[in-house]
Amino acid sequence: MTADQLPWWQTGIIYQVYPRSFQDSNGDGIGDLKGVLQRLDYLRWLGIDAIWLSPIFPSPMADFGYDVSDYVNIHPLFGDLEDFEELLHEVHARGMKLLLDLVPNHTSSLHPWFVESRSSKNNPKRDWYIWKDAGPEGYPPNNWLSVFGGSAWEWDEQTQQYYYHAFLKEQPDLNWRNPEVQEAMFDVMRFWLNKGVDGFRVDVLWFIFKDEQLRDNPPNPDYTQHMPAYDQLLPVYSTDRPEVQGITRRMRGVLEEYTGDRVLIAEVYLPIRELMMYYGVDNKGAHLPFNFLLLSLPWDALQIAAAIDHYEGALPLQSWPNWVLSNHDRPRIASRAGAEQAGVAAMLLLTLRGTPTVYYGDEIGMRDVAIPFEEIQDPQGLNMPDKNMSRDPARTPMQWDDGPNAGFTGGRPWLRVDGDYPRRNVQLQKKYPWSMLNLYRRLIALRRQEPALHRGHYKTVYADTQLLAYTRHSEGSDVFLVVLNLTHRPAYFKPQDFTFGGTVEIAVSREREGNKVSGIISLNGDEGLLVRLDK
Ligand code: NOJ
Numbered sequence: 001m002t003a004d005q006l007p008w009w010q011t012g013i014i015y016q017v018y019p020r021s022f023q024d025s026n027g028d029g030i031g032d033l034k035g036v037l038q039r040l041d042y043l044r045w046l047g048i049d050a051i052w053l054s055p056i057f058p059s060p061m062a063d064f065g066y067d068v069s070d071y072v073n074i075h076p077l078f079g080d081l082e083d084f085e086e087l088l089h090e091v092h093a094r095g096m097k098l099l100l101d102l103v104p105n106h107t108s109s110l111h112p113w114f115v116e117s118r119s120s121k122n123n124p125k126r127d128w129y130i131w132k133d134a135g136p137e138g139y140p141p142n143n144w145l146s147v148f149g150g151s152a153w154e155w156d157e158q159t160q161q162y163y164y165h166a167f168l169k170e171q172p173d174l175n176w177r178n179p180e181v182q183e184a185m186f187d188v189m190r191f192w193l194n195k196g197v198d199g200f201r202v203d204v205l206w207f208i209f210k211d212e213q214l215r216d217n218p219p220n221p222d223y224t225q226h227m228p229a230y231d232q233l234l235p236v237y238s239t240d241r242p243e244v245q246g247i248t249r250r251m252r253g254v255l256e257e258y259t260g261d262r263v264l265i266a267e268v269y270l271p272i273r274e275l276m277m278y279y280g281v282d283n284k285g286a287h288l289p290f291n292f293l294l295l296s297l298p299w300d301a302l303q304i305a306a307a308i309d310h311y312e313g314a315l316p317l318q319s320w321p322n323w324v325l326s327n328h329d330r331p332r333i334a335s336r337a338g339a340e341q342a343g344v345a346a347m348l349l350l351t352l353r354g355t356p357t358v359y360y361g362d363e364i365g366m367r368d369v370a371i372p373f374e375e376i377q378d379p380q381g382l383n384m385p386d387k388n389m390s391r392d393p394a395r396t397p398m399q400w401d402d403g404p405n406a407g408f409t410g411g412r413p414w415l416r417v418d419g420d421y422p423r424r425n426v427q428l429q430k431k432y433p434w435s436m437l438n439l440y441r442r443l444i445a446l447r448r449q450e451p452a453l454h455r456g457h458y459k460t461v462y463a464d465t466q467l468l469a470y471t472r473h474s475e476g477s478d479v480f481l482v483v484l485n486l487t488h489r490p491a492y493f494k495p496q497d498f499t500f501g502g503t504v505e506i507a508v509s510r511e512r513e514g515n516k517v518s519g520i521i522s523l524n525g526d527e528g529l530l531v532r533l534d535k
Helices: 033-038 040-046 081-093 112-117 179-195 244-256 272-279 301-314 339-351 379-383 426-431 436-449
Strands: 014-017 050-053 097-102 153-156 161-164 199-202 263-266 322-324 355-359 457-463 467-473 480-485 491-493 501-507 516-518 521-523 528-533
Touching: 033 040, 033 081, 040 436, 081 097, 081 179, 097 179, 097 263, 179 244, 199 244, 244 263, 244 272, 272 301, 301 457, 301 467, 339 355, 339 436, 339 480, 339 528, 426 436, 436 501, 467 491, 480 521
Parallel strands: 014 050, 014 355, 050 097, 097 199, 199 263, 322 355
Antiparallel strands: 153 161, 457 467, 467 480, 480 528, 491 521, 501 516, 501 528
């Protein structure tokens, strides 16, 4: 494959839509597919290439759609299959791609498969889930914990066995050792691929296989009280089992039954070495195992510089990197690194080598919103009230304009809108050249235009306790230098063994654009510069 033929998921940018919070079209306070449709021109204007929709399938919403009760339909809150087909058509008509969220590890406890499975011990679907007799004195079969708190085993009175759930008890884990389960989920993929979707983000892929003997997990020697209870044990027997690689490869195989560049993205929170396994032998696993370094590491230039090189250095030959700054499970970048750093973070995300994923709202600098206790919706927050772990703050409605509810809904929003919306919204930021939105848009446009940025090599040139600097270059095109100040204090970029001269093409503070730089660059706090180097 020549450089010109790189697939869209390498050169493009992915945008995550959390459908409940993006745009409501019918006044029920919950975002929907028609709402997404209304905003497609905005996304086109922003310049993104693909939309990933968090789950839109029928669900009792115990975990806001990550508890699917029908994999081949649309939740009435979001619309119906016709709305979906229209959306897909219109996404494609604008030259963009649409990705769905596949949730293969678990179903809803109300999915007909589980309803059957729990109905009796000899139901043909019994073995589709993980059922076990009680241990001695009625205890659960092993010590495994649920991510959302408590034991991962739920006792079923009627059939006198426990079933396993890595998340809520309303999310029983499927038994991926059963070939019927595998085929059923591959058919779910085919259902949507037949409709024309461009790929999937696979939920908790590293969870789907568990130790065949269900051995106890060992205690975590680094556990401290403020950590979630789940972290008391190291989940070595309950996650990241070797068998997952075979299934990933087969999921990839399902995609390859179809024409076009369809993409398999895997949600995997693991250290770099383990993460790399998910590319699969000969890169026949996931195209993009999500790289969550930027949302897991402290906002520290030296640590981030080291992690970028560690990641770059660990990538298997021919595999493609990717970067994520925020998502619906973690605090937004503007709250984690701070509002002043959000522009620097955007420049980092959009100039690193590899596919960036932008979380809705980050492009206008949305922050996490304080949700009063009595308004908390997220089960993770409700189950662990003393740990402040609710994910609601990062899921608040998109701020479109300064009208009621920020233009998100004509009704009562399911989650409160940030009070800052009259001064932080898309409509306003579109108008101001120095807004976060315009910074995103211009970075995206330059990235698309410049081969060095969307496909070129990466090289760290400098890092200290404040600064991170690197170049991007590609044969036959201009070289770019990126200098980022990850602190609020002024800093000097004075590399020892790197001589350069160039022109600032994009700056986090726009005033510096067009400036000539060479030798030493002094940067204000929270400044980031993208410099086109002289030839
Ligand atoms: C990961 C999803 O991103 C998260 O929102 C969900 O709660 C868990 N998987 C369980 O499906």
